[in-house]
Amino acid sequence: MSPTHVVVLGSGFAGLETAFSLRALANPDRVQLSVVSDRDDFLFRPNSIYLPFGAAEAPLHVPLGTALRRREIASHIATAEGIDTERGVVRTSRGPVPYDKLVIATGAAMRPEEVPGLAEHAHTVWSPGRLHALGEQLQWVVQHAAHGRLQRVLFLVPPGNKCAGPLYEIALMLDTWLRRRDVRDNVQLAFTTSEQNYVQAFGPKLHDVVATEFSTRGIDGRTGAVPDKVRELEVAYTDGTTQEFDLLVAFPPYVAAQRFEGLPADDRGFLTCVPSTREVVGCPDVYAPGDAGDFPVKQAFLALLQAQAVAGQIAADVGAHLPGTGFEPVSMCVLEMFDKATFAQVPLSVTGDPVRPVVVDPEALDAYRVGTSAAWRLGKKALGTYVPGRFRAGLPVHAGAGWDTMALGLRGATRWLAR
Ligand SMILES: Cc1cc2nc3c(=O)[nH]c(=O)nc-3n(C[C@H](O)[C@H](O)[C@H](O)COP(=O)(O)OP(=O)(O)OC[C@H]3O[C@@H](n4cnc5c(N)ncnc54)[C@H](O)[C@@H]3O)c2cc1C
Known part of the structure; x- marks a missing residue:
């Protein structure tokens, strides 16, 4: 059997986590992977908050050529302009790219x-x-x-x-x-x-x-x-x-970075997804993890969780993995203040109310934790090293011994430093 060709649009959190997770779950004989992105690097946006205060920009950019080659992932530097779901083809600025399964992770833009x-x-x-x-x-x-x-x-x-x-x-x-x-x-x-x-x-x-x-x-x-x-x-x-x-x-205000005519989307161009799988509604084999999809909160941590759900789903479809649990929206963030930082772990529930589109999940209040301490600044620093380092190595963020250590540290710190 020839491998399933999975095409990922975008080289941000959602695109790379999907591609590297999928490669970790499925060998090239099962899954052929291509990333189509309008840039040849990964931008670690969370630490761009330090730029106005004089931080250097270079560490925010992770070149991707070596990492993608090492994981046998083809790279196309091109802008995705449209999708023909009938024929399974992405129209790009550099010509058509055919796919068996498509992951749209083109993120958001400002309006x-x-x-x-x-x-x-x-x-x-x-x-x-x-x-x-x-x-x-x-x-x-x-x-x-x-x-x-x-x-x-x-x-x-x-x-x-x-x-x-x-x-x-x-x-x-x-x-x-x-x-x-x-x-x-x-x-x-x-x-x-x-x-x-x-x-x-x-x-x-x-x-x-x-x-x-x-x-x-x-x-x-x-x-x-x-x-x-x-x-x-x-x-x-x-x-x-x-x-x-x-x-x-x-x-x-946010809008989708790229609108894709013919795919279901809200008035801002965010693609309508099945909540737990992030599959685009009515488009089998097309997924939209991260900011490109319709989850009401746009955040890197949530983009990574959605990407894992998508990678797990695709790996299960090609018989390389057991089906996972899907996307469970538990957000984490660290709010920097320079003299201290606040950590928040927030289980979210989508309401459908445009004024208050998410609330803290009333069924998971035990997991809702917030704490302020100078120590949380170290957590922010650790993530700022760990995440770009994983992508530089062609590895998913949420996997392996490094993540187990981070998760253990986070669990301990959450218990002691947040309530
Ligand atoms: C200043 C700032 C600070 C932030 N801090 C945090 C934080 O501390 N924690 C947190 O969790 N989140 C944070 N966020 C939000 C976070 O950066 C986004 O939610 C996250 O980047 C979304 O990931 P994504 O992969 O969906 O999209 P992106 O990271 O935006 O990636 C989209 C990718 O698609 C590519 N692309 C776009 N259009 C096309 C096209 N037509 N064709 C081909 N490629 C295309 C882009 O070049 C990019 O590679 C912050 C955002 C900002 C602006």
Whole structure:
């Protein structure tokens, strides 16, 4: 029998975890693997929050050529532009790529234009380039504040953003960073979010942590604040209020990085998936793990879990593995603040309510844990070394002795440092 050709679109968390997990589960005689991506590296986005504060960008990029070759995975540097599910072919900028099974892991993109004026007047959090540009502005804030000129920095989460955590991190890190430069007294920090609670997806415990931090640090926070339009130096909200700023930092609304005509998707282009398998509804043999799919929270940790479910499913289909349990959405995140960090482990349940699309799973409250400590900063550092290292070696994140050690450490730390 000829091997099943599995084509993976995208070389981010979801694409690489699917490809490397599948290779670990199925030999080349069972599964022929190809990755089609518009870039030849992996970008470790979570640590890009350090860029505005002067961190180097190079360690965030992992070249993939050697890792893919070592795992006998063909690499096509091309943009996927369309899919013919009838014929089993992906149309790319470099010609057609046929598949037996397809994994769409092309991730998300930003659409700041949804809020009039946002693209023109805000610094946005997304790509390394934009985060470097924010860093330059922060240097100006320090300069002005050091000369006694009051600076107003406003952070903004509009509706449609699917991963607000990094913006909270940057706000809290900025507070610590300004204090260490002795200019905090001359900088007003404010944070307005359209969410009902701070970091809404992660439940009431994380809201309480952020509310306490904002109050202790003198950050003026407001929830339920929906921006209507952004003008030069001012945001107008739908409730008639306004807020002035010298520097506006926003995490824009999300859309799919690539829309695929003919596949079922929501109005933002996120592909409609069977919840536990991440198979695209009505398209057998097509899967969409990670940000490209319709899971309401977009996060690297969740992308990895979805990718494992997809790899397990495909491996079982080709007879190389027993069926797995599928995707169980238990999120984990570490919220950096520079002087400490907060860890959250959150079992999630999807509600179908657009205002509150996920809640903490009421059936798994024991697993809902949040803790704040300087020690959690080490956890963030360890992940920032471990994950890129695994992909550099052509190995899945959630497997092997390295992950067993990480998981053991996490379990222990969660027991002692989170409740
Ligand atoms: C500043 C910031 C900080 C973050 N911090 C965290 C964190 O601490 N923890 C966490 O869990 N999550 C974090 N996230 C979210 C996390 O980065 C994403 O959820 C994660 O990257 C999603 O993985 P993915 O593989 O689905 O998509 P991506 O990582 O975006 O990968 C998509 C891949 O597809 C490729 N691609 C896109 N379009 C095409 C196309 N048409 N053809 C071919 N290839 C294409 C891209 O080049 C890329 O290789 C953060 C996000 C940001 C912006």
